[in-house]
Amino acid sequence: MFAGSQAKLSRSIKENTFCVSSPYVSDSIFKVNTLIDARILSKNVRSGRSRLFRSLLATGAVTDFENSLGGDVFNTAVLQ
Numbered sequence: 001m002f003a004g005s006q007a008k009l010s011r012s013i014k015e016n017t018f019c020v021s022s023p024y025v026s027d028s029i030f031k032v033n034t035l036i037d038a039r040i041l042s043k044n045v046r047s048g049r050s051r052l053f054r055s056l057l058a059t060g061a062v063t064d065f066e067n068s069l070g071g072d073v074f075n076t077a078v079l080q
Contacts, residue, residue, distance in 0.1 A: 018031070020035070056077075
């Protein structure tokens with residue numbers, strides 16, 4: 001499940017779930033029991049400090065991807 005940019009998070013106490021949505025991803029309202037914060041905080045994935053992410057790059061589990069959508073260019077990653 002991918003929530004997309006500017007994801008919104010709410011909690012349903014009645015259903016004991018989290019609700020995740022994004023205005024930039026159509027049909028992106030998801031009810032989930034577990035959340036994983038997988039944001040990449042650096043604009044260049046190769047300069048990030050996360051040991052886990054560096055390992056994923058080294059093993060080929062993720063690769064670079066230059067995202068230029070919206071005019072702001074940054075080097076992000078794609079899961080293989």
